[in-house]
Ligand code: FES
């Protein structure tokens with residue numbers, strides 16, 4: 001069939017001298033299994049003797065727990081264990097600020113809060129048992145708007161240590177919030193400044209101020225969350241987990257259990273979508289582990305879809321106020337930004353997204369003077385995690401809508417205004433980011449050309465008063481994102497072990513997890529490129545911490561760049577070892593030899609000297625027996641930020657511009673995305689099929705963020721925890737996508753490539769807002785652009801968004 | 808616990824006899840009783856298509872169907888389709904077109920694609936898009952899924 005021919009074709013090209021897999025359309029290696037239903041996800045794995053667990057969540061948004069009675073549940077036949085916080089003394093707090101215990105003690109702070117859990121013979125019995133648990137609550141006032149949380153005299157979300165019943169009084173001040181409580185509702189603050197704001201303001205001819213409000217959305221991975229925990233007879237823990245960061249979590253679980261991390265093995269079955277949702281530990285994982293420890297049986301815990309909506313992380317709502325200035329010629333002078341983030345009741349990675357937001361604010365364009373202040377504020381809402389783009393959808397939405405407003409104020413075409421202020425290669429920004437490769441201006445002009453931006457933008461704006469109720473508009477937005485890892489942890493590295501067996505088959509053992517993005521295929525391509533082998537000669541092992549070398553995890557669009565460089569390093573070491581041995585055998589130098597098409601060849605003549613597998617067997621079976629097995633650890637040449645958030649955190653940066661054309665039905669408020677012209681600076685295309693898939697998927701995720709997805713949280717309660725009311729984009733709604741890749745050939749990137757995973761989702765909402773303005777003359781400042789919201793804005797029924805924080 | 812029912816039906820071409828609880832869904836039966844895990848749970852409410860199976864030649868959401876209602880019917884799951892020449896053609900086209908990322912939605916799409924093309928071998932792009940409207944994918948943005956199905960339709964001509 002066609003696919004086999006496609007693979008054969010690429011293999012043939014590799015076999016020929018100078019042939020390459022780089023840039024080709026390479027099918028994903030695990031796709032045939034997935035497309036025949038043979039791939040075993042965590043949901044599909046069942047261990048002998050396994051019990052099924054379910055969690056009892058709070059029935060109240062904010063309340064004291066007066067009493068829990070589990071006796072009836074415990075008496076139900078088939079129930080093996082029912083646990084509450086009282087059954088797990090010395091629970092360790094989890095989360096980024098260590099501000100919650102997996103099982104809540106004396107207080108619930110949101111509707112997702114875990115009160116008790118059951119392990120039973122079947123899911124049905126576990127669910128039945130949950131209904132028999134009796135909980136007595138005493139309601140507390142609900143905080144559902146972060147601005148209310150900031151008011152003087154606002155009730156506190158974490159007023160006292162969790163488990164103030166004395167469970168934790170052995171722990172002292174200076175400890176995590178779960179142990180100390182917090183005397184205000186501010187989870188985290190970030191303050192960044194560069195240059196001299198007074199000077200920036202004095203130099204400005206024009207100053208524009210805008211406010212924006214962004215909403216809750218959630219990941220909606222098609223595979224719901226799940227975990228299987230099992231202890232062996234020596235007390236070693238085996239965890240089947242969907243984590244994106246197995247090595248970090250091994251340490252966290254060890255702290256949680258008070259055992260040596262070396263005794264924890266994490267196996268990652270294929271995962272039904274990640275998108276950042278699996279970067280933190282959530283209470284269900286420790287709870288499954290507690291149940292496994294107590295019952296001494298494997299325990300499987302899988303969410304229902306409703307639970308997934310209620311109890312998995314979100315992208316956090318943000319309120320932003322931006323004020324920026326420019327000179328008459330359009331040169332930006334200063335930018336001042338304040339934001340408030342709804343943190344929800346606990347702190348996960350969502351609270352730290354300002355790290356990324358400030359990069360867009362300070363460095364997407366050249367802004368000499370800049371300040372940024374933000375607060376992540378506790379409420380009784382769902383808590384926010386990391387989600388593809390990590391704050392950058394929010395920051396870019398605001399900055400890029402604001403840029404259009406400024407262009408209009410200064411009387412410039414938005415494209416020209418952007419080009420005037422756009423970053424260029426070689427720029428080191430005041431925040432310390434070094435743009436060694438930067439195709440930003442190419443992205444701008446390419447997207448503009450493909451979307452016929454300038455002409456359409458001019459023409460559309462003349463038709464605001466036309467009688468036709470269907471209006472067309474074009475808008476553009478651009479983005480900057482880390483593309484060469486992000487030095488957040490001690491190390492941003494990745495290890496590789498590469499083994500070539502006596503049939504010249506390569507086992508590539510990498511720390512980098514595969515979450516559907518296609519890393520296993522790209523890493524194999526890079527290795528094949530070095531070793532002159534076809535893709536079919538590689539097996540990837542990437543999902544077992546007992547085998548794979550350390551990696552910091554799948555986040556920050558880092559895997560192609562970091563794990564790619566690591567895989568290349570290991571392959572080069574193997575190659576040099578093989579060529580060294582071959583040189584001795586053929587009485588020549590290693591430099592005169594190469595590996596191509598499964599052979600050691602003479603570089604000058606291209607002549608095949610020996611079959612690679614034969615060469616390797618001769619190493620294994622000689623009197624100086626040698627294995628070809630190499631290791632490599634790649635650490636990118638980036639730096640940690642200093643205390644002022646300055647520093648070059650990524651070894652490379654990715655750029656993109658998207659021009660989006662919309663149709664607005666002014667009679668109904670329905671906005672349709674007609675065409676997206678996207679230009680992405682990806683360094684270099686490694687796998688064209690894979691990268692197109694990443695960009696298309698990201699654009700459609702961005703479309704959902706802009707138009708349809710809205711997790712409706714009212715008074716701490718999610719109103720639409722199902723796919724009927726939480727609207728994902730469906731197949732008939734997708735726009736035409738015209739995607740161009742700018743190949744800036746990054747000097748540090750693997751074969752010149754940079755990260756791309758998050759980028760495509762980031763620009764969409766801003767470009768759509770700008771397009772709606774171009775179509776109608778009405779500026780949308782609140783997401784998402786649902787028909788109702790757009791209709792109200794178009795017909796003057798929406799009060800403009802204002803900044804009324806309670807400072 | 809609810810009453811048990813004995814049912815007899817054809818599963819992927821083989822006659823089967825099994826005992827299920829009266830309230831069990833067809834999805835739980837194929838996954839948990841019969842051990843065919845290619846059919847996925849995505850929502851349990853008929854909103855995502857991950858659980859798509861074919862019953863008497865019509866695709867439906869197995870999460871909404873009672874297992875007991877399979878009695879006397881001809882049921883096909885992804886495992887059955889994948890073993891068939893038409894299923895192989897779809898699989899290869901999905902692979903070749905890059906229509907698979909995390910793959911969790913893929914069995915449901917392959918089942919639905921088969922149904923769309925059986926009904927209308929000449930399906931246009933818009934007809935394919937409408938035909939898979941009930942299946943959700945969070946990864947691919949659907950473009951390559953539509954291309955993969957159109958590829959099979961074109962190859963059949
Ligand atoms: S699981 Fe049946 S439609 Fe979603």
Ligand code: FES
Nearest residue numbers: 909910944945946
């Ligand atoms: S490929 Fe992941 S949901 Fe479709």
